[in-house]
Amino acid sequence: MLRLAFRGIASRKLRAATTMLAVFLGVTLMAGSYVLTDTINDSFDQIFASSYEGIDVVVTPKETVEQEEREPPAFSQALLERVRKLPQVEDAAPSVFSNVRILTQKNDPIGSEFAPNFASSRVPEGFETLTYEAGRRPQSPREVALDAAAAERKGLAIGDRVKVAGERSAASYRIVGLVQLGDASFGGAAIAVLTHPEAQRVTGKQGKVDQLLVAGADGVAPERLARALSAELPQGVEVRTGEQTAAKESSEIAEDLSFLKIVLLVFSGVSLFVGGFLIFNTFSITVAQRVREFGLLRTLGASRGQVLRAVIAEALLLGIGGALLGVAAGVGFAGAINSLFKSFGIDLPNTGTVLAPRTVIVSLLVGALVTLAAGVVPALRATRVSPIAALRDAELPGSTGARRRLTAALAALLMLAGVAITCIGLFGGIESSGQAASLIGGGAVAAIFGVALFSPRLVRPLASAIGRPIEGLRGLTGRLARENTMRRPGRTAVTAAALMIGLGLVSFVTIFAAGVKGSVDDAIDNNLAGDISIQNTDGFSPIAEDVGPEVTRVPGVGTVSTLATANARVAGVSGDARVSAVEPRTAGEVLKLDFVDGSGDDLASLGRREAIVDRTYVESHGIGVGDKLRVTTPAGKRVEYDVVAEVRDNADFLGDFILTQQAFREDFGESKPFTAFVKLEPGADAGAVQGRIERVVDRRFPAAEVLSQDQLKDSQSEQVNQLLGLIYALLSLAVVVSVFGIVNTLVLSIHERTRELGMLRAIGMSRRQVRRVIRYEAVITSLIGAVLGMALGVLFAALISSPLADEGFSLSFPIANLAILLVLAILAGILAAILPARRAARLDVLRAVAYE
């Protein structure tokens, strides 16, 4: 029977190729995701291992509350002396390692968009982990050693100058050395090594350090040294051996990256899911076409089991074959995904290629399972062929009416259940976001299956609706195309369903993104009273503390008020709270707050130990005006704040509660703001003042950008668009698979209709007309998929966004974008039809007429 399976594959090469392709593409993305993330993880392991190589013990700040866009607060360098006094310590060195922006003299960033730049202290010789490829270590405050890869990227050499923009205004440094960290690559990141005092100054950490590197005295093991240090040093710091530190930092990165891996795997899952539809359809059609062959086998004594095994073996061979090719291609594809990320500014380090056994095993298993799942129903159908079928021009036993009604009822039930499960995930008050997401996702999958199962009943009306205009325009060819799609509604439905999934997801994210953009615009309009905002060019990192005072001096500027955010923990509340810090005196001029309890006066007079709380926080945690917020700050301090007012912050613009920046500095150990809002003097020329501010910012704070309110909206929607672009790129794979599904169905249907097409050609249908019929057939099929997909996309966008309405999410339907999607679906159909149409047109009329 295995030989039969091989023969079956060999005799239908095109079908075998597309089936394999369906598995291949999904597995390629899957294997590629594994390879890429494994490689990145491995690279970071290398980076951290090299960074702490030979370092006995590292002292770092304790992270009490996990911060999103901030570094943990630095700690006092005074600890250095206490460390040095210990008898177990041979030597210790202070070090700063902090986010900055490194630029060329022309303000051209040295790293790629979202990759971090670091300023690091030059450490004494004994603690050095960097190797100098060229030049020497920086000696004076005006000297820098740059990482060799970054220098090469920008064509910089020793003697050239770069700027480092940190907390203070940007300063210029002469490159005296080029460094490398072992064999590790930093990806798009860049490092500038400065003298320790200069590193402290530029990062605004005077008197503070991010790390103490400690070397033990002779014969003192790192573990013993670490214990001794822990006993000596205060609570606010963490003491680990070099190895432990490397392992911890690696695992933190791996945790961050696991999100990336999951996202990529979800997209590969989508492709494979779509591929499953293609495989199911292909096997269904070929089983139908091979009825005679199966009948013959049965006549010759083959059992039902043998027929079943033959078909399943064929499916498995194709699945595993496709998966094998997919794994091979995935290794190369990892590079492609990395380039894709790079083109969106996410440049992660990857050195060498890691192909873990797990990647190969999981890929093969998934390839086999997908084909098995998709092939089992057609295979079972093949076993229903009776021996007599060999002797007759028999058709596969069809489903009875009752059975069809049952299927439709089940499908409808599945759709409803899917929507219901999604609703439970959304509104069921499920605490764990992971569980909620699984419910929403699972519900969506169930709904998709339901629609796919039900869709044979929708094919007729949809094909009619879509086909009529084509028929009106093109007459006979349109008519035939429409009728052909309605001939076997099940086949058309499954083909369209594959496209439906891809386009459903695309329309979902399109609608959702439009909602996000609209909401951001609303949030800006509703919350900002200022004219100009100054933020980091990357859109999320903090800006220098000096920006505010500098910009205040620009002529035409009325008020500058800054906003900072951080996470904190509140007693009695699980999870972290998002906290904003404002400058109370001026905040009212740049921010619009909607007070539920209290007024603008409470904001203006907000005290050091006072807080303003958001209404949703009050509602969910019952901490309101008159109560106390017991907060654990990122610096590890426990502080109580009196709640003096309550605001309605629909856009969640200011987080859960608002404090003063003084409290932030003193309790949180944070001083860097994220945004500086500027209110112009009455009657000032907005354009001219913005120009003046830009000149100051460009010169002194090149890591920041100056945006008017409209530009701010544009920059926000630009970020959404970038993310959207990335998602589109990843979803396109699923769409490609479904387009191949259309190709496959058309080719197989054309094969079935050989005689019919021959007759049409014989009685005078031109090749062009034949091609047209096939093309319209493909377009109608793809439009059915698009219409169903959009309906699902709209439904789920509306469902999933509804709990967000409280947070200012305004759902809107980007009609133009959806119209473009329809056009793209038409193009996909036309594209899918090229090969089948050519085949149909090339058909030998004589063979076709004589064909049995």
Added chain:
Amino acid sequence: MEDPNSTIVSAADVRRRYGEGETAVDALAGVTVGFERGGFAAIMGPSGSGKSTLMHVLAGLDSPTSGTVTLDGTDLGPLDDAALTELRRDKLGFIFQFFNLLPVLSAEENVLLPLSIAGKDPDPDWVERLIEAVGLSDRRDHRPSELSGGQQQRVAVARALVSRPAVVFADEPTGNLDSKASDEVMALLRQAVDDFGQTVVMVTHDVHAASFADRQVVLEDGRIAGDGPTPPPGAADVGPTTAGR
């Protein structure tokens, strides 16, 4: 030979070779024949005699290895696929053994198919007359799957006649029909020749079907082995040649 002016389709020393070298087969080994306008001819012969190939070559479905085919004054030799398609569309009608109706169209739509393909408006009176003649007035909206074999073949006959072609080619039109349905279809073809002045060239190995024709051309091993008027009834089983079932 007939008067060349009344000859609608003719082959002159036509050869058709399939394959190459040692295994080459001459399906037609030099055939010269003409069919007169308004005649009903049957091309007969055993399997492999080349009768189907001759029809295919005459109808522009296959091109001869050598020799010329002239249809309604046009030499088919130099025509490319597009021109041949147009010629078939405008000047020929076809009836096949397996009916070959489009299952997705109704009986009437199938009849009108050649006109739809050409983008021509049907002549309603003519269509009405045809549908009546083939006896499908009350089944015009039925799909082929709802019709019997004989009914389907009658639709095919009407389809072949609808564009008033120069020649109707019929390839074993009774091959898939019982004797009653066969007789009905043959009577229809006879009527098309007698009443509508249609030219019909039919390939068949069914002697009874051939007896409806005016003339019988017999092929054997790719050559014409006999050509003459159909013998009167009663002599049908003898036939003009040795051709049989």
